[in-house]
Amino acid sequence: MSRIGRLPIAIPQGVEVKIEGNKVSVKGPLGQLEQTFSPEIGIKLEDGHLIIERPNDEPRVRALHGTTRALLNNMVQGVSKGFERVLEVNGVGYRAELNGKDLVLNVGYSHPVTVPAPEGITFEVETKTRLVKVKGRDRQQVGQIAANLREIRPPEHYKGTGIRYQGEVVKLKAGKAGKTGK
Numbered sequence: 001m002s003r004i005g006r007l008p009i010a011i012p013q014g015v016e017v018k019i020e021g022n023k024v025s026v027k028g029p030l031g032q033l034e035q036t037f038s039p040e041i042g043i044k045l046e047d048g049h050l051i052i053e054r055p056n057d058e059p060r061v062r063a064l065h066g067t068t069r070a071l072l073n074n075m076v077q078g079v080s081k082g083f084e085r086v087l088e089v090n091g092v093g094y095r096a097e098l099n100g101k102d103l104v105l106n107v108g109y110s111h112p113v114t115v116p117a118p119e120g121i122t123f124e125v126e127t128k129t130r131l132v133k134v135k136g137r138d139r140q141q142v143g144q145i146a147a148n149l150r151e152i153r154p155p156e157h158y159k160g161t162g163i164r165y166q167g168e169v170v171k172l173k174a175g176k177a178g179k180t181g182k
Contacts, residue, residue: 004066005068015076024043028080041054041065074139083135083139083142084135085165088168090160090163091162102117103115105152120136121135121145159172160172
């Protein structure tokens with residue numbers, strides 16, 4: 001049996017879960033998320049815990065078992081605590097600032113790049129415009145928006161400038177050696 005799939009999901013205080021067939025909606029202090037799952041996987045609510053069951057041991061159903069549990073856990077965590085990704089902006093003259101809800105990046109182009117905040121996502125800029133936080137209740141959406149921001153100016157491998165995830169290690173390459181003899 002799946003190690004992840006068999007773990008029950010504890011429902012925190014203030015979070016409501018509604019199960020209608022294979023459609024699950026989770027409502028909490030940060031908003032509401034809903035998703036439709038495979039009808040082959042059984043989802044039950046018992047004693048403040050979500051329990052995910054599978055009918056047989058076919059490889060496809062076994063794969064869905066752990067995936068369904070992980071997605072449900074992300075939904076419960078998202079509406080109760082939320083998710084965040086932190087990006088670092090490195091480079092001389094590189095800046096990130098907020099313009100209303102939109103994020104404006106000056107990262108070496110001839111023009112500033114404006115990124116509108118999608119619904120359910122908020123941006124925060126910290127520490128002298130060097131750290132950008134992407135926050136939201138949907139884990140997949142937070143990760144995708146952070147990846148899109150990093151793609152605007154990915155880390156450069158010679159100087160290390162660009163936008164990277166906090167804690168990401170970029171291995172720097174050696175530059176040109178230059179002429180030593182005449």
